[in-house]
Amino acid sequence: MRLVVARCQVDYAGRLTAHLPMATRVIMRKNDGSVLVHSDGGSYKPLNWMSPPCKVAEGTSEEGVPEWLVTGKDGDTLRILLEEVLHDSAHDLGVDPGLQKDGVEKHLQELLAEHPATLAEGLTLVRREFPTAIGPVDLMCRDAEGRSVAVEIKRRGEIDGVEQLTRYLELLNRDPQLRPVRGIFAAQEIKPQARVLATDRGIACAVVDYDALRGMDDPTERLF
Amino acid sequence: MRLVVARCQVDYAGRLTAHLPMATRVIMRKNDGSVLVHSDGGSYKPLNWMSPPCKVAEGTSEEGVPEWLVTGKDGDTLRILLEEVLHDSAHDLGVDPGLQKDGVEKHLQELLAEHPATLAEGLTLVRREFPTAIGPVDLMCRDAEGRSVAVEIKRRGEIDGVEQLTRYLELLNRDPQLRPVRGIFAAQEIKPQARVLATDRGIACAVVDYDALRGMDDPTERLF
DNA sequence: ACGTCCATCTCGAGT
DNA sequence: ACTCGAGGTGGACGT
Numbered sequence: 001m002r003l004v005v006a007r008c009q010v011d012y013a014g015r016l017t018a019h020l021p022m023a024t025r026v027i028m029r030k031n032d033g034s035v036l037v038h039s040d041g042g043s044y045k046p047l048n049w050m051s052p053p054c055k056v057a058e059g060t061s062e063e064g065v066p067e068w069l070v071t072g073k074d075g076d077t078l079r080i081l082l083e084e085v086l087h088d089s090a091h092d093l094g095v096d097p098g099l100q101k102d103g104v105e106k107h108l109q110e111l112l113a114e115h116p117a118t119l120a121e122g123l124t125l126v127r128r129e130f131p132t133a134i135g136p137v138d139l140m141c142r143d144a145e146g147r148s149v150a151v152e153i154k155r156r157g158e159i160d161g162v163e164q165l166t167r168y169l170e171l172l173n174r175d176p177q178l179r180p181v182r183g184i185f186a187a188q189e190i191k192p193q194a195r196v197l198a199t200d201r202g203i204a205c206a207v208v209d210y211d212a213l214r215g216m217d218d219p220t221e222r223l224f
Numbered sequence: 225m226r227l228v229v230a231r232c233q234v235d236y237a238g239r240l241t242a243h244l245p246m247a248t249r250v251i252m253r254k255n256d257g258s259v260l261v262h263s264d265g266g267s268y269k270p271l272n273w274m275s276p277p278c279k280v281a282e283g284t285s286e287e288g289v290p291e292w293l294v295t296g297k298d299g300d301t302l303r304i305l306l307e308e309v310l311h312d313s314a315h316d317l318g319v320d321p322g323l324q325k326d327g328v329e330k331h332l333q334e335l336l337a338e339h340p341a342t343l344a345e346g347l348t349l350v351r352r353e354f355p356t357a358i359g360p361v362d363l364m365c366r367d368a369e370g371r372s373v374a375v376e377i378k379r380r381g382e383i384d385g386v387e388q389l390t391r392y393l394e395l396l397n398r399d400p401q402l403r404p405v406r407g408i409f410a411a412q413e414i415k416p417q418a419r420v421l422a423t424d425r426g427i428a429c430a431v432v433d434y435d436a437l438r439g440m441d442d443p444t445e446r447l448f
Numbered sequence: 449a450c451g452t453c454c455a456t457c458t459c460g461a462g463t
Numbered sequence: 464a465c466t467c468g469a470g471g472t473g474g475a476c477g478t
Contacts, residue, residue, distance in 0.1 A: 001250055001264045003227055005315045015456045021321045026225055026252070031264045039320035040225045040255045043473060044273045047323050051267045051456080076456070089311060091229045093248045096263035099271050100243045134417070135467085155239075155469090159452095163387050164468095193451080239471040269458055275471080300471070325456095359452065359477085379454085382467085388453085415466075 002029040005087035010037050010048045014076030020048055022083055029056065031093075035070050035078060050078040109138055109153050111213040112186060116141050118213065119151060119184050119206045137168050141184075148172070148181040157187030157205070162197045169203070226253040229311035234261050234272045238300030244272055246307060253280065255317075259294050259302060274302040333362055333377050335437040336410060340365050342437065343375060343408050343430045361392050372396070372405040381411030381429070386422045393427070 004027040010020040020037065025047070028036040032052040039047050054072040061067040061081055070078040109128065116123040122144030130140035130150075139151035150172055152165035165183045172181040183203040185194070190205050198205050228251040234244040244261065249271070252260040256276040263271050278296040285291040285305055294302040333352060340347040346368030354364035354374075363375035374396055376389035389407050396405040407427040409418070414429050422429050 001229075001262075003229075003250065003311075005225075005227075005317075012456070016325055018456080019324045021324075023320050024315075024317045025320065026227065026315070026317070028250070028252075028262065030262075030266075034267065036262075036268050038225075038252065038254075038260075040317040041276075041320065042254075043258065043275045044260050044268075044270050045457085045473060046268050047320065049268045049456080051458090052265075072456090074456095087227075087313060087315060089313075091248075091250070091311060093229075093250070093264040096247050096249065096265065096271065097245045100245075102241045102243075160384060160387070163384075191451090236471075242471085267458060269472090273471085275473085296471090298471090330454095384453095417467080 001031060001093050002090045003027075003087065004029070004082075004085060006082045007084040007086070008037070009081040009083070011079045012048050012050075012077070014072065014074065018048060022081075024086065027080065033070075035068070035080070037080070048078065050076065108155065108188070108208065108210060108213075111210075111216075112151070112153060112208065113139060115213060115216055116151075118208065118216075119186055120149070120204070123149060132168060132171055134167055134171060137172070143182075148178045149184055150181055151184045151186055154185075154187040155189075157185055157190035157194045159191070159194045159197055161185060161187070162194050162201070162203065165198075165203060166201055225255060225317050226314045227251075227311065228253070228306075228309060230306045231308040231310070232261070233305040233307070235303045236272050236274075236301070238296065238298065242272060246305075248310065251304065257294075259292070259304070261304070272302065274300065332379065332412070332432065332437075336375070336377060336432065337363060339437060340375075342432065343410055344373070344428070347373060356392060356395055358391060358395060361396070367406075372402045373408055374405050375408045375410055377432075378409075378411040379413075381409055381414035381418045383415070383418045383421055385409060385411070386418050386425070386427065389422075389427060390425055 012018040034052040036046040066082040068080040126140040129136040141149040258276040260270040290306040292304040353360040410430040
């Protein structure tokens with residue numbers, strides 16, 4: 001890892017062309033050749049960058065200014081003109097042990113699979129990831145009367161989740177073995193527009209309390 | 225901007241929880257309070273981070289190890305334990321003049337607006353960004369028989385683009401002035417699943433050749 | 449402020 | 464290798 005602070009101008013050409021006028025920025029050069037150009041604002045996304053695999057050629061521009069020419073795999077190029085280098089240091093970081101994530105939608109799905117009755121009175125699980133031609137339905141259940149219920153689970157319930165469940169229901173209701181199939185749209189939070197669309201299509205909405213579900217969960221079943 | 229290289233452990237708690245074991249990493253602290261933790265690989269996305277607005281409290285852990293506690297707006301927290309600091313420098317970058325971008329979907333829309341007949345024989349443009357209650361239709365056209373045609377343009381044609389066009393068509397076909405309105409889904413590349421869905425809904429697909437369109441384009445109309 | 453949609457998206461899982 | 468869906472998506476542009 002090499003960290004450089006410099007007055008620089010950056011030009012990218014690839015899927016699009018992008019230009020950064022001369023200014024002071026931080027340039028991060030990773031060991032895999034990738035380059036990130038950061039300013040002192042914005043979010044985690046660099047102003048300009050080159051993803052690996054790529055390589056850097058250090059040279060000099062026609063005006064005698066130091067220049068880095070980064071070339072990516074699809075002929076993408078990133079050209080960095082270094083007018084003035086204010087800082088330059090290299091660091092051996094070693095290999096990172098990596099990020100450990102815990103749960104989002106998957107965990108929510110596990111919890112709801114264990115406690116389907118929290119979605120609707122008398123609901124029982126048929127199976128998780130119920131396969132269809134256009135993808136798996138998160139939970140396939142049966143209600144107290146033995147009718148099929150398809151459940152789509154999202155962390156945040158938005159309009160595209162309703163569209164997705166609608167497609168599943170459309171397909172599932174063509175199957176004489178299953179029909180009639182109704183839908184439940186389950187999420188920790190359901191946006192008003194999604195709720196309106198769901199209701200309009202006869203899909204029930206269920207707001208789930210993640211923490212409450214975790215409380216119901218038996219911790220002895222898990223390792224963490 | 226402050227750049228720190230340190231052996232550190234990082235824990236995030238917010239929408240999810242994520243843990244980084246003790247290892248050497250680069251920590252970037254921007255002036256707006258945001259923090260980025262980078263390793264020597266991956267792409268431009270940090271291993272862990274906190275987006276602005278947020279603030280950092282520098283303290284000491286129970287074991288007497290320096291600790292940064294970053295708190296975000298939704299109660300998100302990022303805790304960084306600094307076991308050993310290998311580098312620490314601060315830099316005044318000033319305000320960045322910002323990135324200038326050119327091209328992609330917008331340009332494609334301009335080109336197709338100039339050459340609608342490449343989408344379908346005899347097609348003529350009515351207007352770009354044709355307004356509807358649920359958003360603008362990319363191109364509203366008329367075919368050789370004078371019937372309305374709504375065109376949705378994407379760089380890559382995926383399923384959600386078909387959904388989008390479907391919603392437009394559903395709405396447009398309620399308008400007695402316009403109906404019947406048919407749809408064309410135009411993209412540089414159309415995914416098989418998107419094509420299947422479009423065909424099933426009676427929407428035509430058009431694969432557009434960006435470079436060929438650029439060739440047809442009159443360069444004297446542009447500045448670049 | 450919220451909603452919608454694009455992105456040099458990135459990233460991971462499944463086929 | 465490719466495809467598909469999710470993201471602590473981020474960011475721009477509209478109402």
